[in-house]
Amino acid sequence: MAAPTLTLEHLAKRYGDVVALEDVSFAVEPGEIFGFVGSNGAGKTTTMRIVLGVLAADSGEVRLGGRPVDLDVRRTIGYMPEERGLYPKMKVGSQLRYLAQLHGLSPTDARAAVERWTDRLGIADRLGDEVDALSLGNQQRVQLAAALVHDPLVLVLDEPFSGLDPVAVDVMSEVLVEKAATGVPVVFSSHQLDLVQRLCHRVGIIAGGRMSAVGTVDQLRAGGPVRLVVDAPLAPPGWAEGLPGVRTVATDGSRTLLDLDPDTDDQQVLTAALRTGPVHEFSRQTTSLTDLFREVVSA
Numbered sequence: 001m002a003a004p005t006l007t008l009e010h011l012a013k014r015y016g017d018v019v020a021l022e023d024v025s026f027a028v029e030p031g032e033i034f035g036f037v038g039s040n041g042a043g044k045t046t047t048m049r050i051v052l053g054v055l056a057a058d059s060g061e062v063r064l065g066g067r068p069v070d071l072d073v074r075r076t077i078g079y080m081p082e083e084r085g086l087y088p089k090m091k092v093g094s095q096l097r098y099l100a101q102l103h104g105l106s107p108t109d110a111r112a113a114v115e116r117w118t119d120r121l122g123i124a125d126r127l128g129d130e131v132d133a134l135s136l137g138n139q140q141r142v143q144l145a146a147a148l149v150h151d152p153l154v155l156v157l158d159e160p161f162s163g164l165d166p167v168a169v170d171v172m173s174e175v176l177v178e179k180a181a182t183g184v185p186v187v188f189s190s191h192q193l194d195l196v197q198r199l200c201h202r203v204g205i206i207a208g209g210r211m212s213a214v215g216t217v218d219q220l221r222a223g224g225p226v227r228l229v230v231d232a233p234l235a236p237p238g239w240a241e242g243l244p245g246v247r248t249v250a251t252d253g254s255r256t257l258l259d260l261d262p263d264t265d266d267q268q269v270l271t272a273a274l275r276t277g278p279v280h281e282f283s284r285q286t287t288s289l290t291d292l293f294r295e296v297v298s299a
């Protein structure tokens with residue numbers, strides 16, 4: 001079966017008086033890595049649980065390749081739950097084989113897949129250990145193996161990078177990129193925005209249970225201010241005040257950080273800076289996802 005599009009439409013969920021989700025919609029295309037970001041309590045886990053059908057939405061719908069997510073469809077999803085779902089007293093190897101078979105693999109295929117993924121994730125020597133004898137990061141690796149062993153058509157991972165060391169972060173990143181390259185839609189939540197920016201084709205920012213932005217990082221930047229760094233050592237304080245569409249954000253020695261409204265001509269700034277004397281640096285600073293995130297959640 002070809003990898004399908006994962007579509008979330010108008011999801012809403014309340015817990016008593018708490019509105020956890022309100023009209024959450026987005027789609028993750030085959031081959032796309034979608035980063036799902038938001039502050040603590042914003043609604044990421046709630047959304048992902050609804051996608052997996054482990055939690056029912058009050059309204060709205062999740063479809064995979066046009067089909068509502070029922071038990072059969074759910075078996076094709078590789079899911080990493082936030083609360084982690086391993087049996088602490090079961091051995092790593094037997095647990096992973098069991099999960100793989102539960103998702104439809106034959107015993108032989110299950111064994112091969114478990115070997116492949118535990119090897120890849122650097123836990124092949126822990127197959128005979130009980131899960132709770134492993135460190136937190138290694139338990140996390142087992143959890144990732146559990147999401148991957150059944151060759152899922154979709155990946156839904158709730159904070160897959162938390163607790164991993166830098167080497168495991170690299171392996172995990174490679175795995176997600178590879179999976180996406182085979183056409184699998186990948187959605188994961190994370191608070192590591194540099195990682196999200198590096199890995200994801202598109203990003204969705206959720207705030208207070210509502211999607212406040214969805215798009216590529218470039219699209220999210222568009223419409224926001226352009227930031228300039230100007231190093232003019234002889235410029236008096238406040239030299240950029242009064243230039244139309246320009247705001248001084250900070251000064252750091254002879255360097256000034258300026259925000260320009262969209263469509264403001266940056267050359268007028270350069271001319272003004274040159275009027276004060278030499279200009280040693282004049283550059284645009286690209287807004288990071290972290291900056292964008294701060295802007296969106298504080299709006």
Ligand SMILES: Nc1ncnc2c1ncn2[C@@H]1O[C@H](COP(=O)(O)OP(=O)(O)OP(=O)(O)O)[C@@H](O)[C@H]1O
Pocket residue numbers: 015018019020038039040041042043044045046047082
């Ligand atoms: N079982 C529950 N009962 C009551 N409220 C809940 C329950 N689960 C979640 N909530 C509330 O729903 C909202 C969304 O929580 P959710 O766990 O989805 O956030 P999150 O984005 O995953 O946060 P984090 O980054 O901390 O993991 C929060 O206000 C939370 O308190």
Ligand SMILES: [Mg+2]
Pocket residue numbers: 044045046082158
């Ligand atoms: Mg969460």
